[in-house]
Amino acid sequence: MTKIEKFYGTAWCKDCKQAKAFLAKHRIEYDYIDIDYDEESSEIVKKLNKGKRKVPTITFDDGSFLVEPSDAELAEKLGLIPKIEKEGYDLIIIGGGPAALTCAIYTSREGMSTLVLEKGSFGGQMGFTNKIDNYPGFPEGITGKELAEKFFLHAKRFGAELVNAIEVQNVTKLEDGFFETTTSTGFKIKSKAVVIATGTTYRSLGVPGEEILLGYKIHFCATCDGPFYKGKHILVIGGGNSAFEESMFLAKFAEKVTIIEIMDHFNASKIIQDKALSNPKIEAFTSYETKEFVVGERKTLESVVCFDRANNKEVILKPDAVFEYVGLKPNIEPVKDIVELDKNGFIKTDEHFMTSVKGLFATGDCRGGSIQQVTAATGEGTAVALHIREFLNL
Numbered sequence: 001m002t003k004i005e006k007f008y009g010t011a012w013c014k015d016c017k018q019a020k021a022f023l024a025k026h027r028i029e030y031d032y033i034d035i036d037y038d039e040e041s042s043e044i045v046k047k048l049n050k051g052k053r054k055v056p057t058i059t060f061d062d063g064s065f066l067v068e069p070s071d072a073e074l075a076e077k078l079g080l081i082p083k084i085e086k087e088g089y090d091l092i093i094i095g096g097g098p099a100a101l102t103c104a105i106y107t108s109r110e111g112m113s114t115l116v117l118e119k120g121s122f123g124g125q126m127g128f129t130n131k132i133d134n135y136p137g138f139p140e141g142i143t144g145k146e147l148a149e150k151f152f153l154h155a156k157r158f159g160a161e162l163v164n165a166i167e168v169q170n171v172t173k174l175e176d177g178f179f180e181t182t183t184s185t186g187f188k189i190k191s192k193a194v195v196i197a198t199g200t201t202y203r204s205l206g207v208p209g210e211e212i213l214l215g216y217k218i219h220f221c222a223t224c225d226g227p228f229y230k231g232k233h234i235l236v237i238g239g240g241n242s243a244f245e246e247s248m249f250l251a252k253f254a255e256k257v258t259i260i261e262i263m264d265h266f267n268a269s270k271i272i273q274d275k276a277l278s279n280p281k282i283e284a285f286t287s288y289e290t291k292e293f294v295v296g297e298r299k300t301l302e303s304v305v306c307f308d309r310a311n312n313k314e315v316i317l318k319p320d321a322v323f324e325y326v327g328l329k330p331n332i333e334p335v336k337d338i339v340e341l342d343k344n345g346f347i348k349t350d351e352h353f354m355t356s357v358k359g360l361f362a363t364g365d366c367r368g369g370s371i372q373q374v375t376a377a378t379g380e381g382t383a384v385a386l387h388i389r390e391f392l393n394l
Helices: 014-025 039-048 071-077 098-109 124-128 144-157 222-229 241-250 270-277 374-391
Strands: 004-009 031-034 057-060 065-067 088-094 114-118 161-164 168-173 179-183 188-196 200-202 233-237 256-260 282-285 288-295 301-308 313-317 321-324 328-330 360-362
Touching: 004 014, 004 039, 014 071, 014 222, 039 057, 065 071, 088 098, 088 179, 098 114, 098 124, 098 144, 098 374, 124 144, 144 161, 188 374, 222 241, 222 321, 233 241, 241 256, 241 270, 270 282, 301 321, 360 374
Parallel strands: 004 031, 088 114, 088 188, 114 161, 188 360, 233 256, 233 321, 256 282
Antiparallel strands: 004 057, 057 065, 168 179, 179 188, 200 328, 288 301, 301 313
16 A cells, blocks of 8 residues: 655645545544745755645655645545445445444344445544543553454454445435435445434634634644644643543643633543643633634734633633534534434434434434444444344345
8 A cells, every 4th residue: 555755735735734634534644744844845845846835745655746636636546446346235324433333243244235435534533532441341441543443344344345435425215215325436326224324523613713724723633633743732622521531642742731611610521630630731721712713924823812701801822733622513414405403403313213214324423312422322333233124124
């Protein structure tokens, strides 16, 4: 498999942001260099581009390079082009997190032809979690990446067809009762049933300056972007388990980590709070409302304007980077026009995990009422698989 050697970019480059997001989804490792702060690398980029300072410029271990590549070009270069073996299946599962993979383990073991389609890397958000301490059977804890790999191999062992780097555009129910799943690559695949297990993505704050800095100085993935801030000051926004767990990981690199929460209390479990706050690098404040990210020259983060609601005063923070953990929103694009949603935009299901469309099921974090824990997701994946077996009369 071709590997990336160097990723040359800048903080202000929109195409760099897109390429980094794609590589993060697929957990592709690379050495990132900001050519604004490395003259030697800037000259390398100019040499490769006949005097032009084009970014991103990405070099590979086979001696080749790509300039301003699209996601499709990167996927092809890295061998991520999907292949689907058949035109029809008993079941198509959209999503590749713990609920999806558990469902695939059960359905493929029962003899159902099962296709799993994942736009990023298998494991979902679980795969990006530094350490999971509460999954049964691993008393010492396990990294999300390792657990995701075990789920993947287990599903593959029973014959599930697992395809990533492919995005589903929509799901349609045909007149003959079958479903047609259409991908962004033009595949149209039929199935007797479909499971939506697309999970969630992190919500953003929607305050001034945020959109400009997303992917540059504002991030959602500590595992992906934390190592870029060795010896720096990192601000974490959020008060739940994710905020505190990721802060502990970030503290391995950063000189200082500051956690702020808009409410007057933290929602993280006490054991996680105590563990995080026992680290001398980590400090935390409640009642801090984020008002603005002040953008400096070349799209740098100059400061973060907060309002201390408890003391009724403005507070200016000057971190080198920000990581946001302020809630989740469901990924429902492929079915948003055909299924019933709850008031928060999550998919409504009945007691059999079936949506308002017969034969179309939903499970995991995208489903209204889900607990949004890995163990809960595996339970839901098991349950929906058994209900699908009944539905298909197998």
